[in-house]
Amino acid sequence: KQEVTQIPAALSVPEGENLVLNCSFTDSAIYNLQWFRQDPGKGLTSLLLIQSSQREQTSGRLNASLDKSSGRSTLYIAASQPGDSATYLCAVRLKSGGSNYKLTFGKGTLLTVNP
């Protein structure tokens, strides 16, 4: 059974700091890994999606890396801003035959960026 773990559970940083969020998964047979942002009352917003054949993806101040063999991904946020405060979720999609529609999520990292 795929398990996804995110560390730390919560993180508080001053504005302007660079930071790294970690995600690990137990089954490396994945199609892709996705990072989401969750704001209260606004559902999930997809930030970055890394295919299993890729090493990293970048979007603006965000960079996500994937090491499939070791079952790890990191989300790097550069020059953090108060607007980055949210819960960040990592999810993997398994390659397991007919159930590759299913996303398995970690519990998230609650990020607070203090002005």
Place this chain on the structure above:
Amino acid sequence: GAGVSQSPSNKVTEKGKDVELRCDPISGHTALYWYRQSLGQGLEFLIYFQGNSAPDKSGLPSDRFSAERTGGSVSTLTIQRTQQEDSAVYLCASSLRGVSPPPYNEQFFGPGTRLTVL
């Protein structure tokens, strides 16, 4: 374009009552999913629809939970005889297709319904 919408956004109910949660997927998306996020827990998969059929109901926690989808569009998640442990945020997602390679099964999420059972 319109995204996935869910209603109500918040629902407070008394223990033992039945509740219905609604999801309107993105137009043209054939696959629809329900997830549950309980306090301190990650999102748990509940059920997957392809069209009006539900080939995977494995995540429904008990027989008090049921879901249907009509016209290949709107879905309703029903919880009968609600219990306090049912309190959670219920999220719906849709994708162009279900069992397909990416990007066709990339899921887009709605804002969720926060259910509180007193």
